[in-house]
Amino acid sequence: TQWFDTKLTVFNRETGNLVQNIEVGEAPAHVMTRVDTDQVHVSINGGDDVVELNPGASAIDRRIPTPFPGEDPAQPHAHWMSHDGKKMVTPNSNTNDSTRIDLVPGTIAAKTPTGTLPIATGMMPDASKYYVSNYLDSTITCISIVAGACKDDAGASVPTKTIALLVPGTGTGTTPGFANYNPGTGAGFSTSGGLPIQTPVSPDGKFVVTANTLTGTITIIDTATDKLVNVLPCSAGCHGVNFGAKKGGG
Numbered sequence: 001t002q003w004f005d006t007k008l009t010v011f012n013r014e015t016g017n018l019v020q021n022i023e024v025g026e027a028p029a030h031v032m033t034r035v036d037t038d039q040v041h042v043s044i045n046g047g048d049d050v051v052e053l054n055p056g057a058s059a060i061d062r063r064i065p066t067p068f069p070g071e072d073p074a075q076p077h078a079h080w081m082s083h084d085g086k087k088m089v090t091p092n093s094n095t096n097d098s099t100r101i102d103l104v105p106g107t108i109a110a111k112t113p114t115g116t117l118p119i120a121t122g123m124m125p126d127a128s129k130y131y132v133s134n135y136l137d138s139t140i141t142c143i144s145i146v147a148g149a150c151k152d153d154a155g156a157s158v159p160t161k162t163i164a165l166l167v168p169g170t171g172t173g174t175t176p177g178f179a180n181y182n183p184g185t186g187a188g189f190s191t192s193g194g195l196p197i198q199t200p201v202s203p204d205g206k207f208v209v210t211a212n213t214l215t216g217t218i219t220i221i222d223t224a225t226d227k228l229v230n231v232l233p234c235s236a237g238c239h240g241v242n243f244g245a246k247k248g249g250g
Contacts, residue, residue, distance in 0.1 A: 001028035001042060008042055010057050020058060024051045030078045034103070036085030043090060048073035050090065050101070064106045066090050066099040074099065078120035078198060082127040087145070089130050091118035098132050098143060112160060114141040122200040122208060124149075124223065131208050131221070133196040138166035140199060140210065142226050151226045161226050165193030165212065165219050191231045193219035198240050211238040 001008055006026055010019040026046025033040055038055035041064075049063045066074040074092035076099070081088045088101040091114065098118060100110040115134025118141070123130040129149035132141040140163040142150035148157025182188060194214030201208050201223065208221035216238055220230040 001031050003027055003029055003045065008040075008051075008053070008057055019056075022053070022057060022060075024053070024060065025049070029076070032079065032081055034081060034085045035083065041079065041081065041088065043076040043079045045075050045077050045093070048075065050076060050079060050088065052106075062106060064088075064101060064103075065108070066092060066101070067095065068108060068111070071095065077118075080121040080123045080130065082123060083125055084127070087123075087127055089121045089123060089132075089143075091121050091132050093117050093119055093135075098130075098141070100143075100145065112141075112143050114143075115139045115162065120196075120198045122198075124201055125203060125205045129223075131199050131201065133199040133210055135195055135197065138192075138194050138196060138212075138214075139164050140196065140208070140221065151224075153227065155225065163221060163226060163228060165196055165210070165228065166215070167192075189215055190217065190233070193217055193228075193231065197238075198242065200242050202243055203245055209241050209243070211241040213237050213239050 006023050007021045008024045009021050024042050025044035029043045029045035031042045040053040040057040042051045048067050049065050052061045054061050066076045075094035076090035077093050079090040088103050090099045097111050097113050102109045114132045115137030117135040118132045119135040120133045128146040129144045142161040144150045144159050150158050150161045152158045192215055193212040196210045196212050199210045210219045216234050216236045218232040218234045222229045
C-alpha cells in the first residue's frame, strides 16, 4: 500500500515485475488476502472503510464500512482476518475503538472501546478472541469473540481486558512491564513496552508478540492468562513483527 498516497501496488511475486497500481482511497494502510476467496482487503486509514478487491486486485468489489452510519470516520489501520475468512477486526485510530465485521454480508457485528489510538490487531487461530495494540496508551486490549475468552488477572472469564505494558512504579520490581518502570529515573524502561504497534498471535495460539517502538522491545503475552510474561530486546524504533507460517504450528 502507498500510505502517503491513494494506491495499492500489485507485483508479480515470482518475477518481481510491477503489475498495476489501483486507486483505493486516502492513506491505504495494511493489506491482507482473504483465505476463502483470494480477495484482497485494504484498510483505508484516511477514511472509514476497508476496501475489498477481486483476486489479483485489479478491481474493487465493495467497500466495507467500519463505523455505523453517522459516526465519525474510524480511520482503520492494521486489520486482521480469521482463519476461515469469515471475520475481520479493525483498530480504529480516530475513534478509539475496534470494529468486528462479518465478512460475508460485510456488516458490523460489534464495536468495542479500546485505549487511545488503536493501531494494530492480531487474532487467535480459532477466532475466539483478538488483541488490539493501543499506541498512545502503551496497552493491549483483549476482546472476546467467543463469550468470556479473555481472562482477567484472577483467571476469570471477561468480555475485555486491558493489558498494561508500561506502568509507572518504583523501579525496583522484578516482573517485566509492571511495577518496575520509574518515569523519573528511567529504571525498568528496557523491560517494558512503550508505544506498541504490530501485535500478531503465534500460529499455535500460545503467545501474542508486540513490537514496541518507544522502548525498543518485544513484549510477549501468554494467551492462556492474558498476562505479560516476557520482554525481549529489539533495535530502536521496533515497528513490525510477525511469525512465519509453519506446518503443524511453531
